[in-house]
Amino acid sequence: MPVAHGLAFDVAHMLAGGMVTVSFMLLFQDRLFALIQFIALHALVLTLALGWQAWLQDAEHLYAAAALALVFKATLIPWVLHRLVRRLRIERAVETVVGAGMTMLFGICLVGLAVVVMLPLAAKSPLMWEDLSFALAVVMLGLLIMITRRNAVGQIIGFLSVDNGMMLAAAGAHGMPFLIDLSIAFSALVALIVFGIFLSHIFKHFDSVDVHTLDRFRGDQP
């Protein structure tokens, strides 16, 4: 049904675009709590996108994926992070490496790049094109967040947004086997656990989560 298809396209477009926007917000947040809230929002939008795709393709495994995203990424993980930050008393640790303006500008370029790289797809299937280019944009922005944050929590959040980007991409894939979604959630979870372990150790060894302090202990200082 063409109308539905048009509508489907628009909604998917809106949600994907929404995710990119949230990524931008993440990009210039420098307060940890704000970051955590926005990553929750990011995950929420992802849930919606997944749900929409699930309804379109009425693929139940996508519903499940949406549920997973809602439970883990939008709820559980932010909560854990929140607790982590409280426990480490680094609420007002403020740190970005480069200025927000520059980061923004760079982010814009990234989105442009993502779109251009996928351009050849536009002719074949515009749906796939916009889906993938937005997903790519989200992934690239997530990576950008990772490298512009000096703080471990910030990097975790960047990594999570990268994962969300993956989910977004996977969502657009028709009949993408469940395997992938599971593994993503799985990996993200494991990621968190291990992160947690390490953060606690870092906390044990030094009174800050600033990754920079670790460089002191590299074995091969010249």
Added chain:
Amino acid sequence: MAIIQYLLLQGFQMLLVLAVAPLLIGIVRRVKARLLRRIGPSVFQPYRDLIRLARKDVVVAHNASWLFLVTPYIVFAAIWVAAALVPTYALGLIFSWSADIIVIVGLLALARFFQALAGLDVGTAFGGIGTSREMMIASLAEPAMLMIVFTLSLLAQSTQLSSIAHYMMTVQVGLRVSCGLALMGLVMVAIAENGRVPVDNPATHLELTMVHEAMILEYSGRHLALIELASALKLTLYLSMLVCVFVPWGMALTDAGPLALLVGVVLYPAKIAAGGAALALLEVTVAKMRVFRVVDFLNFALMLGLLAALLLFVSRSI
């Protein structure tokens, strides 16, 4: 039957050079003396010297080794053989083909090698001086010699002295610049190799510039006699080489009759004597040079040889 005759001819040449060598020294000394307005000793004085030396008994340093004792004989034998293989009065003697110019140079090198070792054997400072300088001069002289050989073999298509002389005699060589250059070069090499003025002064002792004499300083008696004779033979060798290459006329050809042989036998000492006189004239006109000027002297000889070869290239390629 013929083989015996050949062997006789060859043997005769060996005796001839042996006989002529001291005479040549005598002539040179005599002429020099005359040129210096002295009377000078008789031309036969060298024979007497040799005999007297041979009669004296040998005094050998305590620490001299067997090498020191055998060296005079090796040196003498090597140079004598070399001299015997240079055509003197006749071409194409039976053993002349067993050695070409390069081999003759090699034989002289052999003699020099042992002479130098003997100079080091007793372990005195003089021996060291003489040896090291001798080897330096030789190392400069040999390339020059090779360039001359190169030129000659380029002309005559051969390095056999007999063939070269034959070519020079028969073919109308014409007056080639290269020959002149080669002649000059060979003369200079001969002077250096025989330690004559201006490279070295055979008449001096106890002078730090001496080379050959310093090397043989420890020798006495019959050993000294042999070495003196050997150096006389060496001078004769070079002169007869010059003669047989550049003024070969009058030498008996291969398998020539007795008359030609006789002419050759008569002419050869005359040529050598003339050469000796020329050498004496040269020696009185130039002064001995410092040791390290010898380098330039011999490099000049090398240049001459090279130039001769190149000019030949040009003249042939046209």
Added chain:
Amino acid sequence: MTALEALFRAFTGDFGTAAVTVLLAGPLVTATAMLLVPAHRVAAALNAGSTLVSFLAALVLLWDRPPLNIYLHVDDLNVAMIALTTFISFTSSLFSGGYVEHERRTGRINRRTGQFYHAMYQSLMFALNLALLANNIGLMWVAIELATLTAVLMVGIYRTPAALEAAWKYFILGSVGVALALFGTILVYFAAASAVGDGMEAMAWTVLITHAGWFDPTLLDIAFVFLLLGYGTKAGLVPMHAWLPDAHAEGPTPITAVLSGLLINVSLYLILRFKMVLAANPHVLPPGPLMVGLGLLSMLFAILMLYRQRDIKRLFAYSSIEHMGIAAFAFGIGGPLANFAGLLHMVMHSLTKSAIFFAVGHIVQVKGTQQLPAIRGLGESHPVLGWGLALGVLAIAGMPPFGVFMSEFLVVSACFARAPLLTLVLIAGLIVALGALLLRLNEVVFGEAGGASLRRDGSYLPLVLHLLLVLAAGLCLPPPLVAWFQHVAAQLG
């Protein structure tokens, strides 16, 4: 869990099937058992036994392959790799028994950690076997992910600040690599789904390779970029290599051997799988230049890094980067001969390098330090170790009669055809690398003996075994291996 589910839906009862079952179930069961039941005494023996079993299973695979299935498969490429992996895991487990025991005696780790170590070792083996056996590209990804996580845990096992920092670095870079690889995998799925239709078939490598011709080239190109960077991170290609030296230096030495000998190998193997897919599609941009560039960059960078090293394990870690670079270079150049050379080089390098790390492990425990200046004159003080290390270094530097000589011979003589100038750069690099290694060898083995000398029991068997294998390979290669590799090389394009 996916793996098990895949397994149970897997083949029906011939030897190959049984072997595959053992290969996957064995380590998994052992690992879980070790995590649950406290068994400090037997942990090491259990570890060794289980790896031996999987090695035997792998040998079974050599002559009886299971029927194809869309989750797991055994073909010419991975059959050899599986045999290699299980073999090295066996020898390393032998080595790590003595090693862990010594560490426990010297009090660097406690019993619990020791057992945890063995458990992790088993799960790492499970992950590697899965990655090699997987036919499903998603499964491959999961396996490598699992391998990374377990490896991270083992690298950090000493809990020293340096070890934690190394593990942390490994984890961050590793997870980014994983993420990139996953995105690449998804893109491949997109490309495949539009050609062969949705569903599991679109993720089965065997299906992909047959239908690659109809895939969308753009997607494949982008996918390969992500996959190369993603799995390249695991393979330690510059500039994604940063984790490798630290992880090698700070982790326990058996794990260093496994990382250098197996993990980076398996990652490169996965890259090859996708390169084959690209090679089967005529419209894509050729991936060769990309791999050549990364390979050459890795090699030169690592070689230059060799000169300034003061830590013996770091030194050989950089040498591993160098050799991965050489292999990648060979594959990038392409052509049947170069690909063959590359495959051979992977095998030879993993055998030799793990041998070297066995020697290094002994040396470090004997000397009580990893600092090169403190390790001198082993030739006199510890002849077996010293000469073992010397032979290993000569082998890795490409000296006969060892196998690396043959592989490097083939690499150079084959690549010279396609890219003479690049090959000259390669040659120069090889000579400079020899210079760097020899400089160390002169001191470590031939220098004046000195420094501490602690007691260290434990057999030299693994070291000797590996060196003998490399020696034999340098003299002649088993014909079936040659046949497989030639077939694969043809597919690699």
Added chain:
Amino acid sequence: MPLPLVLCLILAMLAAGPLVTPVAGRSWAGGALYGLCLAVSGLLLVAGLLGLAAAGAGTAPQLVRLPLGVPWIGAGFRLDGLSAFFLIVVNFAAAAASLFALGYGRHELAPRRVLPFYPVFLAGMNLVVLANDAYSFLFSWELMSVASWFLVMAHNHDPANRRAGYVYLIMAALSTQMLLVTFGLLSDFGSHLDFEAIRTAHPPVEIARLVVLAAVIGVGAKAGLVPLHVWLPLAHPAAPSHVSALMSGVMTKVAIYGLVRILFDLLGPPEWTWGAGILFIGGVTAVMGVLYALMQHDLKRLLAYHTVENIGIIAIGIGLALAFRANGFGLGAALALTAALFHVLNHSLFKSLLFFGAGAVLTATGKRDLDHLGGLIRGMPITAFCFLMGSAAISALPPLNGFVSEWLALQAILISPELPQWVLKFLVPMVGAGLALSAALAAACFVKAFGIAFLGRARTVAAERARETDRCSQAAMLALVAACVLAGVLPGMVVDALAPVVTLLVGFHMPTQSSEPWLTLVATTPERSSYNGLVLMVFIAVSALVAVYGIHGLASRRRRRAGAWDCGYPETSPATQYTAASFAQPIRRVFASVVFSARESVDMPVPGDLRPARLTLTLRDPVWAVLYRPVVETVDTAAGMVSRARTLSIRQHLSLVYAVLILLLVVLALWQ
């Protein structure tokens, strides 16, 4: 002898290495091993002779292919004339070295470090000569290098030896890699590595040029052509003397074998420019090598530098042969190549002999420095005699063998004016002058070596106390002396034996010597030039005897011993004798001031100062300064710059990855 049997013999030697390792420490191990090596090399020598005879009889070369090495070609081995000749060269010296080692090895301090690698080294050299495909060739080639490297490192406590081994192995790797490139080019880019295939397929001329370039670099780095010779004088003296003998006398020849095999057999018809290039390098190498040697005062290093010189002479022969062949002068090519191969044989003989002598001196006195020796001729007359003969031979003095090959080379040079190219017309005379110069300087150098070490008065107590070496060593040295003399007085036989080899390579051969009267050696035609060592020796002997008897009969034969005359100076201390440095001073002033920028500075204390006056001499190796130091410095700087990367933080590394990703995506975006 069938080739498989030969291979089995080599295999036995190869296996002996690992087998002897566990017992290497025992006293009998050395004797057993060297005995085995002696026997096996003897058999291999026979195999070589038979092979050469077979080649002379025109039977086809034997081929064997083993299922080893690179799977799809296997390991091929081939025994043709050239291989047979080099088998002879290798194994004669090897047998002599093993015999020498039977005695010398007993003085070895670290037998465990020598015994296991010695047979492997021998086997490697034999295999190189027989190999018939690129892989086996390079495998054996590198095996030879590695084994000899271990032998160089045998006495690793001396840092100088470690450095020597370092430089040596790197240069060896360079040579292997360049040869790898050579075969890559020759074998049509690695597609067929088998020599049989390479032989038939001739590469296009521009490829061929590259082949020659790579081959000359690759072989030169192993044979020691200037400027790739730097490792040689370091490595050869570092090894035990019998190994030094093999490295200098044989291994460099094996390298020459590689050059000959590639240039004359595998590669297609040559261009004259290749000949010119090799000729030039050879000339430079000959002169430079002997000049280096003159500056040395370490006996073994002096000998090593002489190896460089002789390699230069061989290269001259090869270059001339190429030039002649390129111009279709078959006879000239045959003459030049014969000269080169003959010199290969000669050098392997007298260089081994000289190193044995040096080894005997080393064991007798424990010293290698000439200035600590002197007067050894009294303590060790037989060694002195052998060393003297070796010195005379290497100084190209008739009637010994060294002279013959130089004479042939000069004959080849003398017919070079026939060559049409003007470059050659000018180059060849220069090279000829260089050859003469190097011969004369070699004579000077060995007068120095023998005179300072064996003559004069002992400069140290050790030299004073020196005693004759053991029987085995003497036997080995005397055997080599005999070989030198035989090859010198009966050169015709060697030349005839070489005829099939030369025919195989250039299609022509020198006139058959056995047909000449009186065993004369004839280069091209009797009218042109001829040489008869036998007659000369007889002549010299006869006339020497005549002189002895004549003068003893006619005049006195009495002899008195007294103090040295020395112009009446009183008995001076041995320190006043000429030293190696002072002996070389005139030549140093003439040549080295230019080549090595040699500087002498005399530090003369003011009168009344008791401090001794010092003369300090500084030499600078131009090659090292110009060619090698820059490379080393470049690598060092690069390493320094790169290693800054270690200080990057995790985030910076991530950013690097990120940058690469973006870069690649941009490239893709632009590409489409």
